[in-house]
Amino acid sequence: MCLGIPGRITAITSPDRLMAMAEVSGVRREVNVACVAGNRLDDLVGQWALIHVGFAMSLIDEDEAEKTLLALKDLGEAQETLEQMAASQEALQ
Amino acid sequence: MCLGIPGRITAITSPDRLMAMAEVSGVRREVNVACVAGNRLDDLVGQWALIHVGFAMSLIDEDEAEKTLLALKDLGEAQETLEQMAASQEALQ
Amino acid sequence: MKFASEFRDPAAARALLSAIAARADQIGATRAHPIHIMEICGGHTHSIFRYGLDKLIHEGVEFIHGPGCPVCVLPMARVDECVEIAERPGVIFTTFGDAMRVPGHRKSLLQAKADGADIRMVYSPLDALELARRNPEREVVFFGLGFETTTPSTALSIQQAAREGLANFSVFCNHITVPEPIKALLDDPDMVLDGFIGPGHVSMVIGTHPYDFIARDYGKPLVVAGFEPTDLLQSVLMVLTQISLGRAAVENQYARVVPEHGNPVSLAAIEDVYERRPSFEWRGLGEIDASGLRIRAKYAAYDAEEKFGIGYAAASRNVPEIEGCACGAVMTGKLKPTQCPQFGTGCTPEMPLGALMVSSEGACAAYWQYAGARTAAE
Amino acid sequence: MKFASEFRDPAAARALLSAIAARADQIGATRAHPIHIMEICGGHTHSIFRYGLDKLIHEGVEFIHGPGCPVCVLPMARVDECVEIAERPGVIFTTFGDAMRVPGHRKSLLQAKADGADIRMVYSPLDALELARRNPEREVVFFGLGFETTTPSTALSIQQAAREGLANFSVFCNHITVPEPIKALLDDPDMVLDGFIGPGHVSMVIGTHPYDFIARDYGKPLVVAGFEPTDLLQSVLMVLTQISLGRAAVENQYARVVPEHGNPVSLAAIEDVYERRPSFEWRGLGEIDASGLRIRAKYAAYDAEEKFGIGYAAASRNVPEIEGCACGAVMTGKLKPTQCPQFGTGCTPEMPLGALMVSSEGACAAYWQYAGARTAAE
Amino acid sequence: MTLRDIHVTMAHGGGGKAMRDLIDEVFTAVFQPPGSEDQARLTNDALSEPGARLAFTTDSFVVTPLEFPGGDIGKLAICGTVNDLAVGGARPLWLSAAFVIEEGCEIALLRRIVATMAEEAAKAGLRIVTGDTKVVERGKGDGVFITTAGIGVIPPGIDIGAAKIRPGDAVIVNGVLGDHGATILAARGDLALSADLVSDCAGLGHLMQAALAAAPGISAARDCTRGGLASALNEMAAEANVTVELEEARLPLRPEVVGMCEILGLDPLYLANEGRLVLFCPADQADAALAAMRALPEGAGATIIGHTLERCGAPVTLRTAFGGARIVDMLIGEQLPRIC
Amino acid sequence: MTLRDIHVTMAHGGGGKAMRDLIDEVFTAVFQPPGSEDQARLTNDALSEPGARLAFTTDSFVVTPLEFPGGDIGKLAICGTVNDLAVGGARPLWLSAAFVIEEGCEIALLRRIVATMAEEAAKAGLRIVTGDTKVVERGKGDGVFITTAGIGVIPPGIDIGAAKIRPGDAVIVNGVLGDHGATILAARGDLALSADLVSDCAGLGHLMQAALAAAPGISAARDCTRGGLASALNEMAAEANVTVELEEARLPLRPEVVGMCEILGLDPLYLANEGRLVLFCPADQADAALAAMRALPEGAGATIIGHTLERCGAPVTLRTAFGGARIVDMLIGEQLPRIC
Ligand code: SF4
Ligand code: SF4
Ligand SMILES: [Mg+2]
Ligand SMILES: [Mg+2]
Ligand SMILES: [Mg+2]
Ligand SMILES: [Mg+2]
Numbered sequence A, B: 001m002c003l004g005i006p007g008r009i010t011a012i013t014s015p016d017r018l019m020a021m022a023e024v025s026g027v028r029r030e031v032n033v034a035c036v037a038g039n040r041l042d043d044l045v046g047q048w049a050l051i052h053v054g055f056a057m058s059l060i061d062e063d064e065a066e067k068t069l070l071a072l073k074d075l076g077e078a079q080e081t082l083e084q085m086a087a088s089q090e091a092l093q
Numbered sequence C, D: 001m002k003f004a005s006e007f008r009d010p011a012a013a014r015a016l017l018s019a020i021a022a023r024a025d026q027i028g029a030t031r032a033h034p035i036h037i038m039e040i041c042g043g044h045t046h047s048i049f050r051y052g053l054d055k056l057i058h059e060g061v062e063f064i065h066g067p068g069c070p071v072c073v074l075p076m077a078r079v080d081e082c083v084e085i086a087e088r089p090g091v092i093f094t095t096f097g098d099a100m101r102v103p104g105h106r107k108s109l110l111q112a113k114a115d116g117a118d119i120r121m122v123y124s125p126l127d128a129l130e131l132a133r134r135n136p137e138r139e140v141v142f143f144g145l146g147f148e149t150t151t152p153s154t155a156l157s158i159q160q161a162a163r164e165g166l167a168n169f170s171v172f173c174n175h176i177t178v179p180e181p182i183k184a185l186l187d188d189p190d191m192v193l194d195g196f197i198g199p200g201h202v203s204m205v206i207g208t209h210p211y212d213f214i215a216r217d218y219g220k221p222l223v224v225a226g227f228e229p230t231d232l233l234q235s236v237l238m239v240l241t242q243i244s245l246g247r248a249a250v251e252n253q254y255a256r257v258v259p260e261h262g263n264p265v266s267l268a269a270i271e272d273v274y275e276r277r278p279s280f281e282w283r284g285l286g287e288i289d290a291s292g293l294r295i296r297a298k299y300a301a302y303d304a305e306e307k308f309g310i311g312y313a314a315a316s317r318n319v320p321e322i323e324g325c326a327c328g329a330v331m332t333g334k335l336k337p338t339q340c341p342q343f344g345t346g347c348t349p350e351m352p353l354g355a356l357m358v359s360s361e362g363a364c365a366a367y368w369q370y371a372g373a374r375t376a377a378e
Numbered sequence E, F: 001m002t003l004r005d006i007h008v009t010m011a012h013g014g015g016g017k018a019m020r021d022l023i024d025e026v027f028t029a030v031f032q033p034p035g036s037e038d039q040a041r042l043t044n045d046a047l048s049e050p051g052a053r054l055a056f057t058t059d060s061f062v063v064t065p066l067e068f069p070g071g072d073i074g075k076l077a078i079c080g081t082v083n084d085l086a087v088g089g090a091r092p093l094w095l096s097a098a099f100v101i102e103e104g105c106e107i108a109l110l111r112r113i114v115a116t117m118a119e120e121a122a123k124a125g126l127r128i129v130t131g132d133t134k135v136v137e138r139g140k141g142d143g144v145f146i147t148t149a150g151i152g153v154i155p156p157g158i159d160i161g162a163a164k165i166r167p168g169d170a171v172i173v174n175g176v177l178g179d180h181g182a183t184i185l186a187a188r189g190d191l192a193l194s195a196d197l198v199s200d201c202a203g204l205g206h207l208m209q210a211a212l213a214a215a216p217g218i219s220a221a222r223d224c225t226r227g228g229l230a231s232a233l234n235e236m237a238a239e240a241n242v243t244v245e246l247e248e249a250r251l252p253l254r255p256e257v258v259g260m261c262e263i264l265g266l267d268p269l270y271l272a273n274e275g276r277l278v279l280f281c282p283a284d285q286a287d288a289a290l291a292a293m294r295a296l297p298e299g300a301g302a303t304i305i306g307h308t309l310e311r312c313g314a315p316v317t318l319r320t321a322f323g324g325a326r327i328v329d330m331l332i333g334e335q336l337p338r339i340c
């Protein structure tokens, strides 16, 4: 449910209707930015948002994304260590 | 202008709307008979009428038709006589 | 086909042609100095060419093709109005097939249909009524076109709509009458006509007396004629006979269909539904007094002019007709179709300039199609 | 694709799968006695099958596919009403593509379209608004369908229509909410679930707190998750970790998109436009209290139920669902799709019987299409 | 039978299982084309005979209503292409059939049409070897359109065509004219006319072969479809630079067709036929051609309707029963019913 | 130029002069078919070579919009039929083209379409030898539908087809997938999406000949049109009774196509292509085939996307980049955009 996809706001197309152009992998669509519009609409340009049925529903928090990826990386390294440990243990036996 | 064609009334199809079936050389069409309806609609059945744009506009007077044809026939015979006379006159010369 | 094929008998035709030739010679008619007989009705024009009567008849008898094709005399501005109505959203515009190709200034109905207007060909105004019944959410407009023959059918359809209270049916009324333009022609000082073949189906409705003035006031014979070839030839013979006898009367060759006083039901319907317009424009002939009918106020609900705010007013009629079109001169017998500078070049049946090229009853189209009087294109 | 491809990294996935396996072993989860984790959202179901996660994950972890596909849970009677509205003359019925194939008692929207209804697929309610602007003579109805994620877009569109005074736009509102059915599932005495993957895009709107009751009152962990494969695996790991630690909390794996308190603009729009219905029917789950939204009286002009006189009333809901359909049992995790007697015989994606076979997010269709769990037909 | 739908939906054109089911059950099961590749692979000995030529033709078929007395669009689609091959002296071998189906079309109707096609193909002695289906949205089609293409073989030695027509040729048709056009006019219903008429739709392959065998001097032939006899003759006479003189009294016309034309102000010479051909042959072979044609049901009404002259004036003229003469012109646009 | 109309009217389909003018000026003047009889008469030496077979195929083309980035319906109509011949190993020789035109269609548009067709036919080295036009009323068509049929010759010794596919064959496509489908989705405008995409529409006759010359062991080929790669593979694998295993990481996809699919919830494997084929060849000839294909512009993106196995489970499976696996099923109906 609720197919959503990250897109970058590239331009404000109609300030009074709160419409902006969003781009997903080179595909452009005009979207409504009411849900993510702060005080200055122009600040949206360049930002990433989660696009759903023609609406920018939420700005994507790049720091949080980074944190999630870091956690994955850490886990990967930990797993590697674990696996190496398991392998050397096996070798010892 | 005013393409009209003789058709035979074969049945009354809707007495209140004054509609009847007319037939022209085996082609049937429902026509309005308001213009030719006398007191008894049923009397129309079997009669010939001049059909124009879906209306029976005039009943065809068979006697008059006969008279016209007779006149043509007479003329034909007269012409023939004339021609024969001309021919024999030529032959005499 | 009963009451038709009997009147197509070649033997009878030969006799008639001989008799006509004899009369013509008797009068002294020659190719150089022909007798001019106008067949008023486009249906007669059609029969003449269809059966090749123009080539069979004595060379001293020349047919002049009159203004009796309602499609041909319809002014362009009126076609424009048809298109305007037909293009309104929600409208189903119904028309007889022959009106589809008449050019307007912008386009014909055929082109309007191609451009998306919902235009339907019908055989009868009854079919338009039926469409209105079946499509209550649409406005069905019938293009009322024609002379006195057709006029009653539209009137009866309007009366029927009124009886049923069919609120979505209306008629764009362009009905016109025959006697008035004939009078206009006769009043033309250049007029060359010697006699008339009268439209049989018009007289089936109005009888023969409306033509009395032609014989009485202008001294020209008129014979109301049927549409089969021997009908036509017989009528020509009757006209020639009158001429040879120095008479001028209204005679009825088509008595099997035409009652002397016309059809009372039709006349009553016409009287009930229509009134005369002060004047109406005829393509090539201009405005002619009292020659057009409009729908009476009591039937205003069925009058497309009222419904769509398109009133006929001579004042708004100043949209110019096409330049270089000689339709008027052809229709009045002053020019032959082939003498029109446009014939076959600017004006062909594929791309008609004048209306006489549009309908196969138009004199120019008949010359082109049946008589092979081609020029440039051939 | 930024913010997407990074979360599809195979190496990270491998690490997550190992960690999951370790946790599962630690808890003692086995194929015979698995941990049941429900992914509530159909989008998650879709990702699981698209990336083959069901086959990659430790055999002691079993995904139970929840009621989170709005197309799947739509009751048949409601589809019938869609068809009824769509078939009215003058209506343009707009819908998301996935709702086209859902069977009603008489027909689906796809069939209604084939039968002549003017039904158009749109990507956004904004496109429906635009259709209304461009077709002022038509009634444009938007089929409002979806959970809290989609609800604000419809609300904002209604507000926009109101601002513009677009009289020919309305919404057939079938929006439903996530927490209520979860509560209903948890109240089921046969319930076997050990934890939940929460729908990330719903929480993007409503935040994470609406799920607090799950941890607090029912002692089950819930992790709000993103839709990329590592998002899902990471969330599963987080659930397992909670279980292994004997904790039950609402956690947010999808913090890059989901703010703790949701989106205030969306929430305000929802509050402005909708109110809760006393209850709403879910296919397979029956009536659930306060689980559906309707349009408030102040926006009645934009409410298709008002406009077309189709009110939702539980009383009129007694049109029976199809017999033999086990959708309810599948949606509550009691049966696997393949255990439904209709699966693959009476019910296939070409001719779906139950809704879980219609949408590619439905558990049955996913089993059929992606997992190859074919039966009879193969 | 996995196809449970009553009507065609967009799904049946989507390239997936629904489409495959439709094609398999409705089309392939009946036509039984050889193989299931994207192209039929064919061989025929007659094609490799020295001097043999391949004949290739195509027509799209659109008609309202889709079913009418005497046939349906499927019968038209087979006969039309068979005839376009036949009039060139070719023996029809293979046909392709492509369908553009409007969303909402009844599947039962498709089945009936396909059955007619198979039957008519069998009569003509040929196979439908390849095909296609597309589905268009409602309002973007009209039930079904069918396009057939046909391949035939013209045996060595046969070389007929309008350019071969000579002054003095007899002009022959195989039966009454205009039945198809008049039948469709009535069947369409908008003019509310009815008549006991049946379309003349028929395959003329065997007839043409028989005529050619009996009268090897046949110079040219055409089927008289859209635009009727008049259009076919105008085209041919123009190309041959002759004048065709028709005799009105010899034109075979059913009374109902004449009646329909009188009512609507139409000319039967322009009415469409779907099982009528006009052929030209030297006067001294006309009797042989007639006899061969009359021996077959589709040629039972074969008759001479005129002859060719050195070009004089118009390409086609008509001597009226009446003794007059007129030009039979090419139709301008479509024939529109007249009232006035 | 006697055709002065801007738009097509019913008159242009009526069988008369208006129709002849349209056909002469818009179609015949450009295609220049041999002769003006109802059927083209053709000869080609390759056809009478012993062992040669005739290939015959047809497709109807319907597309909205009629013109789109990278092509128009005319280009589709030529390339589609060329490709259906080519994938059977046939050398395309002749085409027929039948047009069903909606009343109101712009004549200038027809001219553009016809020009594209002539150009594309020339590229493919073949002639459009016969044709037809019909006009349907507004609301009973959709601008133009074109049906082409094609005749080609399969040289002696060439015999490829799905039934010849063997386990271990490499599966090759000639370029990125789904460009056409995504381009049309965007061009249609109802979803208000735009992207700098261009249809992949192309004739693949030369490409297929080159591949066959370089890799004579090629077992089978299909163009991946409606239903996309997934549907072509499902059909072929089912017929060959093998399993095709695709590798997700090797599927060539443009970012814009992926983006469009992500936005709409579509799967690019089901998007239509009009210049893409999938071919099967023994693993040891794959490099030769690839090299030959890459030497031509329409094969520049040729790449191996998977291989065949003895049948195990589903006909087509996909190993995700991720290490998982899933079935790539036949599409059910049409692919509908999802939101949820
Ligand atoms: S040729 Fe054309 S313009 Fe001239 S009179 Fe005839 S119809 Fe009018
Ligand atoms: S197989 Fe069909 S009926 Fe059974 S649970 Fe799944 S969707 Fe419902
Ligand atoms: Mg053809
Ligand atoms: Mg043909
Ligand atoms: Mg032909
Ligand atoms: Mg095909």
Ligand SMILES: [Mg+2]
Pocket: E102, E138, E139, E140, E141, E142, E143, F139, F140
């Ligand atoms: Mg239709």
Ligand SMILES: [Mg+2]
Pocket: E038, E130, E131, E132, F057, F058, F059, F084
């Ligand atoms: Mg094909």
Ligand SMILES: [Mg+2]
Pocket: E038, F059, F080, F081, F084, F225
């Ligand atoms: Mg193809």
Ligand SMILES: [Mg+2]
Pocket: E038, F083, F084, F222, F223, F224, F225
């Ligand atoms: Mg193909």
Ligand SMILES: [Mg+2]
Pocket: E058, E059, E060, F131, F132, F133
């Ligand atoms: Mg043709």
Ligand SMILES: [Mg+2]
Pocket: E139, E140, F102, F138, F139, F140, F141, F142, F143
């Ligand atoms: Mg259209």
